[in-house]
Each structure stands twice: as C-alpha cells, then as structure tokens.
Amino acid sequence: MxxxxxxxxxxxxxxxxxxxxxxxxxxxxxxxxxxxxxxxxxxxxxxxxxxxxxxxxxxxxxxxxxxxxxxxxxxxxxxxxxxxxxxxxxxxxxxxxxxxxxxxxxxxxxxxxxxxxxxxSALGWTQKRSGPAAKTAGWDALLSSDRTGTIAMARPSRSGSTHMMLERTLQVRGWQEGWAYLLELAGNLSTITARSFTVLDGVANGRFDVGLTIDFLAHARTEDNLAFVYGTPVMVTxxxxxxxxxxxxxxxxxxxxxxxxxxxxxxxxxxxxxxxxxxxxxxxxxxxxxxHQVLEDALTLNWLEYDAALASERYWAVNALFDAFVFEVFETRREAWRRLRALEAQREAPTVEMHRIRRLLTSIPIGEADVGNEGQTTSGNAFATLSDQQKDSVQSWRTASQRSLHEADSLLRVLEQRVAQDVVRD
Structure with a gap:
C-alpha cells in the first residue's frame, strides 16, 4: 500500500x-x-x-x-x-x-x-495579552508618540500580508493621505523584518511591543500569550x-x-x-x-471591498516606493521624526518651520496616476529583471526621498540651533 x-x-x-x-x-x-x-x-x-x-x-x-x-x-x-x-x-x-x-x-x-x-482575513496588530484585550482599535493609535520605537512590521516586498496592509491603507485613506500615515508610522517603528513570522516572534520574546500582522498568524499563537487587535475600519479580504x-x-x-x-x-x-x-x-x-464575529460584522457592513485588481496593477510600484521612502532610509527617517517630536514637545504650538518639516516627512511627490503602468506585470520576468522604465523610476524615487529628508534635516538643524540659543539666553 x-x-x-x-x-x-x-x-x-x-x-x-x-x-x-x-x-x-x-x-x-x-x-x-x-x-x-x-x-x-x-x-x-x-x-x-x-x-x-x-x-x-x-x-x-x-x-x-x-x-x-x-x-x-x-x-x-x-x-x-x-x-x-x-x-x-x-x-x-x-x-x-x-x-x-x-x-x-x-x-x-x-x-x-x-x-x-x-x-x-483582516489586518491589525498583535501584542502581549495583559488583562482583557480589545478586539478592535483605530489605526491612528499607532501614531502616538508613546509608541516610538515599539512597533515592528515586515518589509512589504518580502511579505504578501504586509503589502496588503499598505494597499489597504492607500485604498481606505486615499493615495496621499495613505502615504502620509505610513511615513509617520515609520517614525514609530523599531524594525522592519524580512518575514511576517519574525514579527510575531519578536512580540512573543519581548523584543518589541506591537507587531503589524494578519489575524490568523496571531490567533494561532495563543501559547505565546498574544492578543490580536483588528485595526478599524476592518477591511476583510x-x-x-x-x-x-x-x-x-x-x-x-x-x-x-x-x-x-x-x-x-x-x-x-x-x-x-x-x-x-x-x-x-x-x-x-x-x-x-x-x-469570527468581528469578521462577520465587517462582512455584513461591507462598506468598502478590498480592490485586489487595483492592488495588482501597482503591485511592484507600491513595494518599490515603500523601499525608497521607508526601508532604504529607515534610520534617517526615524531619526528625523525623533528630532521633530523633541522640538514639538518644547513648544506650546508648532512653528511654521515645524509644519513645513512635518509636510516633508509625510509627503510623497509621486501621484497615484503615475504608478499604474509601473505596477502592471506584463512580461514574465518583470519582477526578477526590472525594465529600463522601472529602473529609471526607482532612481527617481530614491532621489526624491533623499531630497525631502535632506531638506527636513536642514530645517531641523536651524530650529535646534535656535532652541539651543534660547536656552543659553535663559
């Protein structure tokens, strides 16, 4: 037999x-x-x-x-x-x-x-269970300055579920507002891992407090005392x-x-x-x-379906943009956010320069209409070997990312020097 x-x-x-x-x-x-x-x-x-x-x-x-x-x-x-x-x-x-x-x-x-x-499935985050765990919470909670350095996520170009999180954010909030959220979230990240499973492992062993993930990966780790929170609005895929x-x-x-x-x-x-x-x-x-009831309720409401066709049209482009504006400049972007928040904490109200720095750190100078053709995969090796157009786009996006961070750094230096001088005078 x-x-x-x-x-x-x-x-x-x-x-x-x-x-x-x-x-x-x-x-x-x-x-x-x-x-x-x-x-x-x-x-x-x-x-x-x-x-x-x-x-x-x-x-x-x-x-x-x-x-x-x-x-x-x-x-x-x-x-x-x-x-x-x-x-x-x-x-x-x-x-x-x-x-x-x-x-x-x-x-x-x-x-x-x-x-x-x-x-x-739906997306959210996992954390150690301590008392009654919330079933849902707003995604904006992850932007709090109290979360600085406590959050982990996988690299979207290496994780299908994290790529889906990017697309979910862009589809719910809109292109520019979605990227503004993701770029500000980068300021609170502890690390960007290579695989989704590593995010769960890190939360389980206390390496970081919050891990962005898909629901079933966390639900299957009850032995690690993990709780999963669905980010609202819940978009079921x-x-x-x-x-x-x-x-x-x-x-x-x-x-x-x-x-x-x-x-x-x-x-x-x-x-x-x-x-x-x-x-x-x-x-x-x-x-x-x-x-199960959380997803059942979301399916019943059905207020916005996940557009997989749209996501597929810009699949490569969204991953490449994240790499250019977050992953490849992660330490620089995170440090810029730390410096801006330190300055904001010293002022009763943000200055004009602070508003300008925040705009630089939350803006992506690439329009939604500019990435559609880039995201389509019409040839068998488009992922493995970039076309000349894709290579040009990657270089252009890297340059734009570095330019905005350099400008933010220059403004931060001016404000930091001004604050230092005020302290000396006082």
Missing part, C-alpha cells in the same frame, strides 16, 4: 528536481502521483490539510514548498519551471497578477479561472487557492482544491492551531471563537 508522504521543502537551488529530492529522502522509486503545492502558509497551517487529504487520497504524494508570496509570484511569472500544480496564499492581488499573465488553469466546463476563496497552468498533476490538484473548499476542509480552518475564518457561511455559523 502506498501512503501519502509530505515534505515541507526547503528552498531548492540548482537543477535538482522534486523527484530527485524525494529519492534522496526516501531512497526508493516513487510510484504514486506527485502533487506540488507552492504556498506562503506556515507548516502549522498546511500540515493538517495534507494529513487529512492523504487519508482520502493515499496514492497522491504531496510536496509542499513554503515561500513568501512575492517570491512565489516572481517564480510563477517567470514560467513555473518547477511545474507547481497549486498556489495557496492569503494575498488576493497575487492571484490577480497570475490571472493577468495567464498562469492560472481554466476550467474546461465553465471557462473560468480555477481560483477559489477558502478563508477570510478573501484568501485563495488556485490550480496553476502547466502543472503535472491537474487531477490531483482538482481533488486537493476541492478538499480545501469542502465542508471538511472548511471545518479544519476553525481548529485552534489554524484559527482562520472559513469562507463558507454555513461553516462560519458553526464557529465560536470571538474573532
């Missing part, structure tokens, strides 16, 4: 094939059909699904490769050379990019792309699973996706060690965890 075997595959380099890797692990020739799943989900999420699927389809071997969403999209857009069969992610815009570039399989019966919502074009096991892929969206698969989502809100309304009705 052939039993299902799963393996969370590390990042594979060189020409080594999945079959060769399994041969090296198990030392035998594989006879069963092999299903290759590319996902940004952690093993704690997908292992129960693989086990339950294996009980139903023992002649299918499931090879899981965990890779962050942006790197996954990059690989698939470059041609899916390793012939993954299924893509599984919480980022709806990732599927929009794959759809636009023809990398999703199409149903032979309906002609529709083979992508399906399986869960709902669907997590998806899709069958990829060019895979080797389309039938097994169909069985796997069908299981994920079946009642049995949806019920798995409500287990405490997975802690996700199912897409199925009937299964959601069975769920009892308090956070």
């Amino acid at each position: 052939t039993n299902l075997m799963w393996k969370a595959m590390p990042w594979l380099k060189g020409p080594m094939t999945f079959a060769a890797c399994f041969l090296s692990i198990f030392g035998t020739t594989l006879q069963a059909e092999q299903l290759r799943v590319l996902t940004s989900m952690p093993p704690s999420f997908y292992q129960p699904f693989v086990t339950a699927f294996g009980a139903r389809f023992p002649d299918v071997e499931v090879a899981m490769l965990n890779k962050n969403t942006n790197a996954s999209v990059d690989e698939l857009l470059r041609g899916n050379e390793r012939q993954f069969d299924v893509f599984w992610s919480s980022s709806p815009e990732a599927f929009e990019l794959l759809l636009q570039n023809g990398h999703l399989a199409v149903s032979e019966t309906s002609g529709a792309p083979e992508v399906y919502s399986f869960a709902y 669907p997590a998806r699973v899709g069958i990829l074009a060019g895979g080797n096991a389309p039938t097994a892929a169909r069985h796997f996706v069908d299981f994920v969206i079946s009642d049995a698969g949806q019920r798995l989502l409500t287990a405490p060690d997975i802690a996700r809100t199912p897409h199925s309304a009937s299964i959601r009705a069975e769920a009892t965890a308090p956070y």
Whole structure:
C-alpha cells in the first residue's frame, strides 16, 4: 500500500528536481502521483490539510514548498519551471497578477479561472495579552508618540500580508493621505523584518511591543500569550487557492482544491492551531471563537471591498516606493521624526518651520496616476529583471526621498540651533 508522504521543502537551488529530492529522502522509486503545492502558509497551517487529504487520497504524494508570496509570484511569472500544480496564499492581488499573465488553469466546463476563496482575513496588530484585550482599535493609535520605537512590521516586498496592509491603507485613506500615515508610522517603528513570522516572534520574546500582522498568524499563537487587535475600519479580504497552468498533476490538484473548499476542509480552518475564518457561511455559523464575529460584522457592513485588481496593477510600484521612502532610509527617517517630536514637545504650538518639516516627512511627490503602468506585470520576468522604465523610476524615487529628508534635516538643524540659543539666553 502506498501512503501519502509530505515534505515541507526547503528552498531548492540548482537543477535538482522534486523527484530527485524525494529519492534522496526516501531512497526508493516513487510510484504514486506527485502533487506540488507552492504556498506562503506556515507548516502549522498546511500540515493538517495534507494529513487529512492523504487519508482520502493515499496514492497522491504531496510536496509542499513554503515561500513568501512575492517570491512565489516572481517564480510563477517567470514560467513555473518547477511545474507547481497549486498556489495557496492569503494575498488576493497575487492571484490577480497570475490571472493577468495567464498562469492560472481554466476550467474546461465553465471557462473560468480555477481560483477559489477558502478563508477570510483582516489586518491589525498583535501584542502581549495583559488583562482583557480589545478586539478592535483605530489605526491612528499607532501614531502616538508613546509608541516610538515599539512597533515592528515586515518589509512589504518580502511579505504578501504586509503589502496588503499598505494597499489597504492607500485604498481606505486615499493615495496621499495613505502615504502620509505610513511615513509617520515609520517614525514609530523599531524594525522592519524580512518575514511576517519574525514579527510575531519578536512580540512573543519581548523584543518589541506591537507587531503589524494578519489575524490568523496571531490567533494561532495563543501559547505565546498574544492578543490580536483588528485595526478599524476592518477591511476583510478573501484568501485563495488556485490550480496553476502547466502543472503535472491537474487531477490531483482538482481533488486537493476541492478538499480545501469542502465542508471538511472548511471545518479544519476553525481548529485552534489554524484559527482562520472559513469562507463558507454555513461553516462560519458553526464557529465560536470571538474573532469570527468581528469578521462577520465587517462582512455584513461591507462598506468598502478590498480592490485586489487595483492592488495588482501597482503591485511592484507600491513595494518599490515603500523601499525608497521607508526601508532604504529607515534610520534617517526615524531619526528625523525623533528630532521633530523633541522640538514639538518644547513648544506650546508648532512653528511654521515645524509644519513645513512635518509636510516633508509625510509627503510623497509621486501621484497615484503615475504608478499604474509601473505596477502592471506584463512580461514574465518583470519582477526578477526590472525594465529600463522601472529602473529609471526607482532612481527617481530614491532621489526624491533623499531630497525631502535632506531638506527636513536642514530645517531641523536651524530650529535646534535656535532652541539651543534660547536656552543659553535663559
């Protein structure tokens, strides 16, 4: 009898094939059909699904490769050379990019792309639980000067959920107001991590107080005494699973996706060690965890849907702008905010110069209409190899970022010297 075997595959380099890797692990020739799943989900999420699927389809071997969403999209857009069969992610815009570039399989019966919502998610932050935890809170609470140096987030170009947080901010607040919020938030950051999981680890071990994250990652860490707070307004986004074009096991892929969206698969989502809100309304009705009601209320209000198509059109551009205006100048920007707040604390009312500095630190001189074409991925290697236009844009954005920070620094120096002189006179 052939039993299902799963393996969370590390990042594979060189020409080594999945079959060769399994041969090296198990030392035998594989006879069963092999299903290759590319996902940004952690093993704690997908292992129960693989086990339950294996009980139903023992002649299918499931090879899981965990890779962050942006790197996954990059690989698939470059041609899916390793012939993954299924893509599984919480980022709806990732599927929009794959759809636009023809990398999703199409149903032979309906002609529709083979992508399906399986869960709902929303964004907020996690912190150590101390007494009754708030279920929701306004995002502006994170801008308080009391939060300086206490907040962590992942780099959006390395984390699909953090990219979604950027887009959510831009869509709710508008382009310029959204960037103003993000640039001021940068002044309160302790660090920018490489992966979403590291944010949770840092809060758990006390490295920082607040970690921006997606809900299910925090809900599954109850053993670390973490509480999750949904940022209001709560914008709910669907997590998806899709069958990829060019895979080797389309039938097994169909069985796997069908299981994920079946009642049995949806019920798995409500287990405490997975802690996700199912897409199925009937299964959601069975769920009892308090956070399910927060998302249910948000779905009922439905005041603003997350525009995944818009996000996909400027996917690269939004990440590149964040890198140019926050990540690459992180220490400089954070220090500028520290200096401005120190000056503001010494004055009963902000001066004209302080208002000007604040404008420089919260403005991005790139219009929303200027990034649409930059964000579209119309060629297979657009993520891996930038076009000449993209390279020119990156350089232009870096120059604009450095110019605004230099001007802010000059104004800060003038004010600091003035304050020092006032102190001497007093």
